[in-house]
Amino acid sequence: MNESANQKTALYALGVVFFMGAMAWASVPxxxxxxxxxxxxxxxxxxEVESKIILDETxxxxxxxxxxxxxxxxxxxxxxxxxxxLGETALAxxxxxxxxSRPIAGSASYNVTPYGAGSFFNKIxxxxxxxxxxxxxxxxxxxxxxxxDPELVNDKDAKFAKTITLSYTFYEIDLPVDEAKFNSHYPxxxxxxxxxxxxxxxx
Numbered sequence: 001m002n003e004s005a006n007q008k009t010a011l012y013a014l015g016v017v018f019f020m021g022a023m024a025w026a027s028v029p030x031x032x033x034x035x036x037x038x039x040x041x042x043x044x045x046x047x048e049v050e051s052k053i054i055l056d057e058t059x060x061x062x063x064x065x066x067x068x069x070x071x072x073x074x075x076x077x078x079x080x081x082x083x084x085x086l087g088e089t090a091l092a093x094x095x096x097x098x099x100x101s102r103p104i105a106g107s108a109s110y111n112v113t114p115y116g117a118g119s120f121f122n123k124i125x126x127x128x129x130x131x132x133x134x135x136x137x138x139x140x141x142x143x144x145x146x147x148x149d150p151e152l153v154n155d156k157d158a159k160f161a162k163t164i165t166l167s168y169t170f171y172e173i174d175l176p177v178d179e180a181k182f183n184s185h186y187p188x189x190x191x192x193x194x195x196x197x198x199x200x201x202x203x
Contacts, residue, residue, distance in 0.1 A: 044112050044166075045149075047122040051087035053150045058083050060163045061148075063092055068171035072100050073134065075170050078141060087150040089124065093141045094168060098134035105133045106170045113165045120152040121164060131173060 061084060063077035078093040098104050108128040112118040127142035134140065144166075152158050 044110065044118055044121040044123055044146075047124055047147070050089045050124065051122070051147045051150065054085050054087035055150045055153070057086050057153065059086060059148055059152075059161065061090070061092070061146075062163060062165040063094070064165055064167040065094060066167070066169045068169060071106065071170055071172045073098055073104065073106060073170060075168075084148065086148050086152060089145065089147045091143055091145050092166075093143050094127065095139065095141050096132065096134060096170065097139040098136060101136050103133060103135050103175060105131055105173045105175045107131045107173050108168045108170050110169075111167045113167070114158070114161055116155070116158045117148075117152065117161045117164045120149040120155070120158055121166070122147050122149055128168065132170075133175065 060081055062081045063079065065075045065077050067073060067075055074095075074097040076095055078095055082090055082092060084090045096106070110126075110128050112121050124145040124147070126144045126146075128144070132140075132142065146166075148164065152161070
């Protein structure tokens, strides 16, 4: 009986370990989905169409930029803020520059504050949807197209927001295999090329 009880206890403990591990693994995508749906934690919505309603009421959108540690790019908003009508489609640009002698791939994470406004901030198009690759000395302007849902005025908390801040943080990622192979055979050291000055983001 003791041996059987020990086996049951061991199996129970093992089951608990597997269950907790599965819950920990699932918690990240579930939390991510929750944030995207509710706007909690500063997540935004993605819309394929523009708003059909535009109100006379305006809101100020501020733009912020930062880099993860060891990310060697220069990165900043072209304009620090815009004043837009609720429901109005707006276009803003961020600028990135690679001052190094090697190609660098980057990906952007984003955040909206106040957090309650996240579910009302709708991106139609954004450079953050894809990874970006800058060649040595390359400077690009990357667009984000968005609108603020007019329904914001009906939300008991978000309706008091007069300013929304959209923040992006770029971090370095591994180059795609083909890009890495090409540059290993043809390294570039030209930091003064202006050939791609003003080029829009990479699709």
